[in-house]
Amino acid sequence: MNEEYIDQIKKLIVLKEASTIRELLHDLHPADIAELIDELKLEEAKFIYMQLDNETAADVLLEMDEDDRKEFLDLLPSEIIAKRFVDYMDTDDAVEIIRDLDEDKQEEVLSHIEDIEQAGDIVDLLKYDEDTAGGHMGTEMVVVNENWSMPECLKEMRQQAEELDEIYYVYVVDDDERLRGVFPLKKVITSPSVSKVKHVMRKDPISVRVDTPIDEVIQTIEKYDLVAIPVIDSIGRLVGRITVDDVMDEAREQQERDYQLASGLSQDVETTDSVFRQTTARLPWLLIGMFGGIANSMILGNFNSTFAAHPEMALYIPLIGGTGGNVGTQSSAIVVQGLANSSLEPKDIFKHAGKEAVVALINATIISLLVYIYNFIRFGATATVTYSVSISLFSVVMFASIFGTLVPMTLEKLKIDPAIATGPFISITNDIIGMMLYMGITVLLS
Structure with missing residues (x-):
């Protein structure tokens, strides 16, 4: 993001050229827009956000520097945070945003979330320590029952997939919601239609518990080259999943924290800090x-x-x-x-x-x-x-x-x-x- 481009955006903001700004931002990745916003004043950033569609705005918010994001959210009404951002996020991302707010504002934001089921999931996830698997997991995933037939399984998978952006694995549970296996998508094509899921699933998948420290989760994902890992509770019930992009951010933060400790810094600092x-x-x-x-x-x-x-x-x-x-x-x-x-x-x-x-x-x-x-x-x-x-x-x-x-x-x-x-x-x-x-x-x- 060069200085010339940033100066151009600033001039357009002063002139209130909303349509021109929308055209310039249209083809930018959310991470690039977040980098741009980091170079702007809060009021300028607010104007930029007004030109983004809801899904892009939510993605950009997640890409922002944590301190800048918190400062930005403090300026916004709780209703805007809920309906403009949280409603368009996965639960794990929403928890990351809401956790940074003070308790009163957390309650206000939760009260404005339209999807009651999503709000309930977020409340449940907020109870977990942020340094554990439960504090980083999301609840969006495709889940099938081990006793379903292949046609029944395929129909249910299609319905669940409509609400997801990405599908990493299909998880198999029993009648008590306990994790039993992982269902390879290849089996949808190669297995006979009369087969039940439990006959073709991969049993005993690698998983972590909700109270597993996040650094152990990172090590497990790295060791077994996973793109996602299921999270279970104390009795083995499937409660969520953690994706590799979630732990990559955490791994980077841990490395930065360790590097700063080794360098003699007593707390996390950035070049932009006061x-x-x-x-x-x-x-x-x-x-x-x-x-x-x-x-x-x-x-x-x-x-x-x-x-x-x-x-x-x-x-x-x-x-x-x-x-x-x-x-x-x-x-x-x-x-x-x-x-x-x-x-x-x-x-x-x-x-x-x-x-x-x-x-x-x-x-x-x-x-x-x-x-x-x-x-x-x-x-x-x-x-x-x-x-x-x-x-x-x-x-x-x-x-x-x-x-x-x-x-x-x-x-x-x-x-x-x-x-x-x-x-x-x-x-x-x-x-x-x-x-x-x-x-x-x-x-x-x-």
């Missing part, structure tokens, strides 16, 4: 880093006599601190990634720590040996720095590797997001411990 929000997101870890730096200076301040006797030791302070931080971040990043994709289980903590120790031993040996050779050539075999730096580097790499492995796994057991262990926390801790090791070893060798 100066105050960006400052409050960055400042906590910067303050912690500042105190870590002060602690380091206090440690070093206790070794003035050591620096006086061996001034060359100061040259290697950045090397010791930087190496410890890098090694710790590498180790913790591998663990966090393994925990996220379930390739590493918390119960394997000691097994993985042992493996990490072997890797650390190899790395530490190579790094310390190279530094020893350099210092041997520069300072000679009798200089304290030749030995203290190499031994300190070896110790720091070993400590940082083990520490970077154990911390995220411990946080995972404590139900704390382990992503924070890949950022400033590891770097600051390793920096302080590294300086203590460096100074301690130097004193012992002096």
Whole structure:
């Protein structure tokens, strides 16, 4: 979306050229219209929405940035939100929109929804935690009974399909609404008309429960290459489905959140956020880093006599601190990634720590040996720095590797997001411990 196009739209809005704007927007994808609206002021965005048909307007709203969308919805009457947007959305999308509103406005919007059945489904879905399968599922799906004949099944499928935009799977239930299987659409063509659904369905489909954490849902869909997954309640009744596009958004948000945590941001921020929000997101870890730096200076301040006797030791302070931080971040990043994709289980903590120790031993040996050779050539075999730096580097790499492995796994057991262990926390801790090791070893060798 280039600046020239956006400026053209803004001029047309000022001139109230509604018909021209409708023509320009007609062939645009909802995601492109949402990108355009993000560049406009609220009143300009409101004018753009007035030129869209109801279905397109609903799709555009879903594509908008969450903060901009909430700000926009706060300007609109509850009746408009219900009849202009919610009435044209699937239940899972409607829940996503309504959940961002305050409780009073939620009730107002629900009271204006014309389809009572849809309103009831939305109310039921709002009861689920948004971090679970129930909080992300939709109720629009094609469902058939296992005892139906093929002609009866085909007739019912046609009726249900008329109300759906996409059909991913046809789900099979028994008389008690419990999920029994998935009905491949190919069977409609290849199976004899006398067959019952239960004779041709694929039994025991992969499913998740309503209380399954959404990150487990994402892993299941990824593992089995599914485009949708059924959701069942505690007694196995089919209550909804989650599509891959729903979890893709959630997966992206999780990745962004983990990346920001690892970067030392205490909350989710965007480039468009206010100066105050960006400052409050960055400042906590910067303050912690500042105190870590002060602690380091206090440690070093206790070794003035050591620096006086061996001034060359100061040259290697950045090397010791930087190496410890890098090694710790590498180790913790591998663990966090393994925990996220379930390739590493918390119960394997000691097994993985042992493996990490072997890797650390190899790395530490190579790094310390190279530094020893350099210092041997520069300072000679009798200089304290030749030995203290190499031994300190070896110790720091070993400590940082083990520490970077154990911390995220411990946080995972404590139900704390382990992503924070890949950022400033590891770097600051390793920096302080590294300086203590460096100074301690130097004193012992002096």
